[in-house]
Amino acid sequence: MFDIIKERIHQGYRTLDYPFKMPVITPRFAGLPSVTPTSCAGCESKACLKACPMGALNIAETGPELDMGRCLFCRACENACPEKKIAFTHEHRIAAYSREALIVRGPAPADICQPGVRPALGQQKRDLSLFARSLKLREVSAGGCMGCEADVNVLGTLIYDLGRFGIEYASSPRHADGILVTGPVDENMRKALLDTWEATPEPKIVIAVGVCAISGGTFSCGRENCLGVEDVLPKGSVDVYVPGCPPNPWSILDGILSAAWKKKRMK
Amino acid sequence: MFHYKETIEYKALPLLPMEELTVTVVDHCRRGWRMMAFFGLNGESGREVLCILGHAADQMLEAFRASMPKRYQSMTPSCPQAHLFERELAEMWGVVPEGHPWLKPVRFCPAFDGKRDSRPGPAQADYYRIEGEEVHEVAVGPVHAGVIEPGHFRFQCYGENVMHLEIQLGFQHRDVEHLILKSPAKLVLPIMENIAGDTAIGHSTAYCTVVERLAGVEPTDRAHILRRVALELERLANHTRDLGAIGGDTGFLPTSSWNGRITGDWLNITSELCGSRMGRNLLCPGGVKWDVDSELAKALVKRVQSSYRDTRGSVDVMLETPSVLARLEGTGKVSRQAAADLGLVGMAARASGVAMDCRFDWPLCGIANPALTKRVPGAGDVMARTLVRSQEVDDSAASAAADLEFLGKTSGSEPVRLPMPEKLPAGRLAVALVEGWRGEICHVGITDDEGGWLSYKVVDPSFHNWTGLAMALRGEQISDFPLCNKSFNLSYCGHDL
Numbered sequence: 001m002f003d004i005i006k007e008r009i010h011q012g013y014r015t016l017d018y019p020f021k022m023p024v025i026t027p028r029f030a031g032l033p034s035v036t037p038t039s040c041a042g043c044e045s046k047a048c049l050k051a052c053p054m055g056a057l058n059i060a061e062t063g064p065e066l067d068m069g070r071c072l073f074c075r076a077c078e079n080a081c082p083e084k085k086i087a088f089t090h091e092h093r094i095a096a097y098s099r100e101a102l103i104v105r106g107p108a109p110a111d112i113c114q115p116g117v118r119p120a121l122g123q124q125k126r127d128l129s130l131f132a133r134s135l136k137l138r139e140v141s142a143g144g145c146m147g148c149e150a151d152v153n154v155l156g157t158l159i160y161d162l163g164r165f166g167i168e169y170a171s172s173p174r175h176a177d178g179i180l181v182t183g184p185v186d187e188n189m190r191k192a193l194l195d196t197w198e199a200t201p202e203p204k205i206v207i208a209v210g211v212c213a214i215s216g217g218t219f220s221c222g223r224e225n226c227l228g229v230e231d232v233l234p235k236g237s238v239d240v241y242v243p244g245c246p247p248n249p250w251s252i253l254d255g256i257l258s259a260a261w262k263k264k265r266m267k
Numbered sequence: 268m269f270h271y272k273e274t275i276e277y278k279a280l281p282l283l284p285m286e287e288l289t290v291t292v293v294d295h296c297r298r299g300w301r302m303m304a305f306f307g308l309n310g311e312s313g314r315e316v317l318c319i320l321g322h323a324a325d326q327m328l329e330a331f332r333a334s335m336p337k338r339y340q341s342m343t344p345s346c347p348q349a350h351l352f353e354r355e356l357a358e359m360w361g362v363v364p365e366g367h368p369w370l371k372p373v374r375f376c377p378a379f380d381g382k383r384d385s386r387p388g389p390a391q392a393d394y395y396r397i398e399g400e401e402v403h404e405v406a407v408g409p410v411h412a413g414v415i416e417p418g419h420f421r422f423q424c425y426g427e428n429v430m431h432l433e434i435q436l437g438f439q440h441r442d443v444e445h446l447i448l449k450s451p452a453k454l455v456l457p458i459m460e461n462i463a464g465d466t467a468i469g470h471s472t473a474y475c476t477v478v479e480r481l482a483g484v485e486p487t488d489r490a491h492i493l494r495r496v497a498l499e500l501e502r503l504a505n506h507t508r509d510l511g512a513i514g515g516d517t518g519f520l521p522t523s524s525w526n527g528r529i530t531g532d533w534l535n536i537t538s539e540l541c542g543s544r545m546g547r548n549l550l551c552p553g554g555v556k557w558d559v560d561s562e563l564a565k566a567l568v569k570r571v572q573s574s575y576r577d578t579r580g581s582v583d584v585m586l587e588t589p590s591v592l593a594r595l596e597g598t599g600k601v602s603r604q605a606a607a608d609l610g611l612v613g614m615a616a617r618a619s620g621v622a623m624d625c626r627f628d629w630p631l632c633g634i635a636n637p638a639l640t641k642r643v644p645g646a647g648d649v650m651a652r653t654l655v656r657s658q659e660v661d662d663s664a665a666s667a668a669a670d671l672e673f674l675g676k677t678s679g680s681e682p683v684r685l686p687m688p689e690k691l692p693a694g695r696l697a698v699a700l701v702e703g704w705r706g707e708i709c710h711v712g713i714t715d716d717e718g719g720w721l722s723y724k725v726v727d728p729s730f731h732n733w734t735g736l737a738m739a740l741r742g743e744q745i746s747d748f749p750l751c752n753k754s755f756n757l758s759y760c761g762h763d764l
Contacts (some may be wrong), residue, residue, distance in 0.1 A: 026542060030542055053456075141415065141439075147758060157528050188439070192409050218461050221449065222449070
């Protein structure tokens with residue numbers, strides 16, 4: 001018993017007062033992309049398109065467009081662009097309320113990486129204030145590789161302490177306010193996901209975590225219909241998208257807080 | 268026979284009749300060879316079957332190739348480690364192994380050529396059943412109560428006692444092997460990193476090794492050491508998490524909550540190397556994408572040492588608590604014989620006394636690593652699997668710290684990434700064996716006439732080890748399942764591909 005108490009004192013207090021203090025994330029972390037919106041008509045190499053493994057880039061008249069919903073944040077385009085028009089900032093808060101808002105067309109705002117509440121990108125599809133006090137989520141891994149699942153799970157640990165926001169993972173969809181889906185939704189999980197979604201009582205929210213759940217990610221060109229949550233659930237049912245492969249846990253926490261519209265209460 | 272680092276010309280392998288292949292393979296397995304991969308492929312002359320065997324004592328591999336029959340005499344009755352490979356072959360290629368004791372689909376996926384019209388729903392099959400007045404069946408999954416992957420479990424129980432557990436997976440099937448052949452070349456590495464997300468370094472190391480062996484490119488020592496650091500960090504993070512989970516399922520909450528946090532510390536050290544906690548975007552064929560300078564190396568050594576202190580302290584209070592030990596000892600036993608017969612790999616096999624570890628048996632490079640030793644406790648119960656992890660935490664932390672120190676001292680001495688040829692040589696076969704944190708990861712790559720992939724086979728350690736978990740539950744109680752499950756902590760997606 002004495003040893004346990006001694007060790008407890010050594011292990012210390014570790015919970016971070018998020019979002020009012022910013023986590024220390026490695027300098028090599030790739031966060032919110034920033035794009036210089038000038039025409040790429042003069043560029044002949046189109047090196048970024050060749051480098052991107054995912055087809056997440058599009059060259060529009062106004063310059064490059066980067067779809068975070070397909071991006072692996074691997075920096076291949078950043079390294080390839082001869083004019084350095086694409087860069088990844090250090091901002092981890094990259095969740096969005098709509099699929100469209102995940103497409104980056106311009107430079108990142110000047111006030112990124114500052115502590116405090118930051119709204120998710122885009123507009124909410126519907127009012128989520130109902131979930132602001134307590135939120136129980138059923139997690140469904142539908143073909144997820146355990147990367148996103150591990151980073152969703154870790155939010156329950158001391159550093160993040162999800163419980164202090166009134167958010168918990170429920171063991172049954174019947175007890176949940178919504179579902180959090182990871183993985184590209186392969187054919188063999190299609191029905192289980194639909195059943196879980198249907199078993200969740202209305203009103204309910206859906207959070208898609210990771211590039212797989214958003215667009216199928218690296219598995220989208222196969223035969224197992226891995227095209228993400230919106231390919232299976234009714235259109236418009238996803239309330240928050242958290243991109244990344246896998247997203248950093250702080251990005252996921254930010255996404256879940258956006259889903260619950262808890263940020264409004266924090267202000 | 269060929270040395271494990273060599274490549275061979277695929278077409279030069281004699282095309283045996285299937286009967287000869289099975290007899291030879293069974294004979295080899297009797298003499299201590301292990302089945303590492305057994306799979307079908309579309310060869311030039313039609314469908315073929317390939318079996319890769321390994322003999323760790325002299326570091327030799329053997330490849331046997333046969334033309335694919337419609338039916339053949341199953342190897343499983345005399346060579347149980349073939350059981351799941353034969354089921355997989357039957358499901359994907361429609362080859363019937365006659366006399367297989369438990370022939371049913373593995374993943375409920377369409378056949379490899381995609382031609383099968385009617386496909387059974389996931390887990391829709393007959394299950395092993397025990398009849399009797401007081402015998403009952405408990406079905407769990409696919410969606411589980413925690414934040415874990417889906418899978419279906421059927422317990423045959425008499426009262427609380429489990430007589431048999433059948434594990435039916437396949438829900439995570441994303442068609443990885445087909446995607447590797449069909450996806451654009453630049454997408455293959457990210458797919459490898461996502462085969463089993465908690466083993467991204469393990470699988471990407473295996474893939475890069477296959478490609479480098481085929482191309483005849485030997486990465487620099489510095490690249491090898493960086494890969495080794497990443498592989499040991501992956502082991503540390505996962506062992507720390509599992510030790511915490513074992514604490515949680517024993518009801519010992521201090522270690523459970525501390526280890527959850529320390530796991531994050533280990534993952535964050537990996538993210539200092541490549542920006543991703545899960546080891547994405549670190550490796551590439553030819554070496555690694557990121558180097559560490561002396562300043563970063565020095566900082567990381569300190570972090571490794573402090574995280575190691577935290578892990579050791581947290582795990583030690585658990586392992587010094589008698590009530591925890593009483594719960595772990597004797598629970599979920601897998602005998603050495605069963606582990607060897609079923610072809611279990613990695614730390615689960617070592618816990619049962621099978622002394623196999625790819626880091627020693629099939630080393631990736633010639634650079635000595637005095638910090639590592641083979642840990643083989645041998646009792647085969649949850650306690651043994653806990654001890655392997657605990658001891659490997661010591662070894663891996665010492666190894667990572669020593670390697671990082673060396674990298675810091677020799678910073679800038681040589682490149683970490685060598686250029687790769689645009690095309691791989693045609694018609695060659697290479698095998699990579701990597702000790703991921705769960706165990707042996709086996710990748711087999713065969714190139715076609717243009718230097719693309721003719722076939723690429725992935726065998727995750729979980730493919731072998733799920734049967735070990737089913738064996739561990741025999742004669743135990745349902746309430747022992749979570750604990751036994753955590754002590755193996757197998758990958759669903761690694762099995763399902």
